[in-house]
Amino acid sequence: MSNIAIEFENISKQYRLGTIGTGTISHDLNRWWHLVRGKEDPYLKIGEVNDRSSKATSDYVWALKDISFKVEQGDVLGIIGKNGAGKSTLLKILSRVTTPSTGVIRAKGRIASLLEVGTGFHGELTGRENIYMNGAILGMTKNEITRKLDEIVAFSGIEKYIDTPVKRYSSGMTVRLGFAIAAHLEPEILVVDEVLAVGDAEFQKKAIGKMKDVSQSGGRTVLFVSHNMSAIQSLTSKCVFLKDGMVNRIGPTEKIIKLYFEDNFSDSLENKLSFIKEDLDENKPIELLTAKIIQSAHSIEVMIEYVVREVVGSVVAIKIINTEEVSILTIIDTDNENIPFRKEVGRHSVRFQIPQDILTPNTFFMTVSFSDMKSERFDFYEKLLSFSITEYNDILDSEKRGGIIRPSEQYVITP
Template sequence: MKNTILKIENLSKQYRLGNVGTGTISHDLNRWWHKVRGKEDPFLKIGEVNDRATKGTSDYVWALKDINFEVKQGEVLGIIGKNGAGKSTLLKILSKVTGPTTGSIKSRGRIASLLEVGTGFHPELTGRENIYLNGAILGMTKAEINAKLDEIVEFSGCERYIDTPVKRYSSGMTVRLAFSVAAFLEPDILVIDEVLAVGDAEFQKKAIGKMQDISKGEGRTVLFVSHNMDAVLRLCNTAILLKNGEIVKHGLTTEIVEFYLNSEFGTSSIKEWNDAQNGNSVAKIKYVKAHDKDFIRKENFLITEEIGITMCYIAVEGKKKIHSAFNFYNSSGVNIFDTHENNTDLYFEKKDKGIYETTVWIPKNILSEGIIIVGVALVTHDPFEIHFHQREAIVFNMIDNISNSPTRGEYVGDLPGIIRPLLKWQSVKIKL
């Protein structure tokens, strides 16, 4: 059984809004007087949850509140949640960039952090000098750093500029060197915020491969923050979902990602409507769902499988050319494509009163990995009229199985683009 390498108990972090420091002189004196008398800090009893979407009434806010979890040696833990959920604050506390307001952190071994581009780098020092600086911060001797220096420089791909001041590096070069230093100086725990998005595709492949080697081959622990659900699913054994500074759920990565999709978008891969909200006197929608080829509803699909989207609706008023339509968006709101029920016999007919079910099939190897949001609509023609429309009706997640992907080969990093068609290629030798 693996040993616990990191244990977080009752961890909380409080900030005062709108001011630099902890507050006014009167607040600081009040805190000091309570501390002298052995009393609890009075300001720990006030403060609001960290909901960035609402205006609060208190000057104090809890960025994190009562965080408790353990991490085993060799585990890759994913930390997910919306912007402002407390992910980066948690990593900064674990990395000792800032201290907790309450609670304790118990860890065994060295912790290396990659929180943002250039963290821990001095801009006036060269890349080589920064390697030694970061190694010293991790508690390594010069001899230990020397033993790893060539590997760090080679992996980063910055050999030509290694003796150039870091202030002249691009953001991509900086993150390359920073990741190489953090990975190769052999920390027991590697803490990574979502900075790999800065690097190019070639480096992302190397970085993800290195992270897998660190956890599986070398038995070290990785804490990984990302908004890319596919990367979390591929890299992490377990995951934590944070919301407003609190842990909502902790468990297997697949379960946490599915729960996150439901809570993030307020829906899942199925949506049902009641009679008050589902249309008008011409047409009403009953439900829509995403499912596999056996009509089994799912939240997560491989990009190599066919996906069905089924809508059930009621033709309330007969003799109308009613048909269904779907709009597909990625998590950034980019419209991937739309599709209408325009290639079936029913599309050209005036429908009688009754209940209809329509299914559209998305071929395999079309959608790329990531969150897919489906909007639905019911329309009629002659004249054209929209009787129901909802932009975010259902949501599901696309996963790329990197061990058996026809579009990847040996590449394990993120592939760009919002679609991933498996096109027909032809190659012939035309000259000796």
């Protein structure tokens, strides 16, 4: 294998829908009968790709299908794809949590995995005892683990609770300790799934820095799965894009992330940077007329035009969310003096800017709402417009996040 740390060769994983295990007794007997005669499992010839958006037409589905690629020693490889694409299944096979239906994985060295919150922990044991248990599983001696103990505890930031049973830890504390163990016990291969999202921003930044150090100074291999494209772009130089359980593309991180966004969001983004209301409702006391998003290299400008027909103590709200339905920015005129929404009768327009450096690479949707003080809606548009960010802009500096806005010229159009 020379300099190859991991080799995935024709890895496939098949599941039977609606069941646990292989399914029915008849299917198990059929499999056994083919096996004793030295023939191929008959159920490996059937099944459909794992497309969550389509209705199942078969009892079997391929969570992974014919996955083949190599990872060189010291590489930091990102694995991206939508939910259900097969990312976690691939890492579970690598970590020997489950077995492949077909294919083989060849890996050089010890593998430390952080796949789910609490993976590899015994709830009744203390944090300290779990450190020793995990080290022993990796084949380390007690003295080797003891030499690393203080470093692990310090990195995790939970020294106060290190002698408390893990079952009493919060999910964030569990992830902190789990990552500290996985990163410090000197595995040749470090496997990290989405679990870092459970931690706070400060710990996520700390963990990504540690993974960089592990690969660059230690020459160890890191496989990193995340929906956070900023973290992927910051940490990795190469990416695998999984789609419907198959490898869609492999290549430089920046290029693969761009392809990922184009594949998932390009259709939905067409014709969604502007909106013009064609059929007005004269009975509405306040109504949206137009909305527009203008992207530049450093900011996103939002422009909306609306008409007030009757002064009713209305509330104007604009909300921007990402594809994971996480709210990035909310502007409500009642508590935002920087962006006043005019309420007198007439046509009005407002503009404001969202600095691009508070947005992670993702696709974002804008919702516009006009309501009264009792939240009765006069006019409401969910995910009216959308735009995407595909470049990394120092977004791991979490203090830049949180809805900072910069008002620009605000003007009135007379009736």
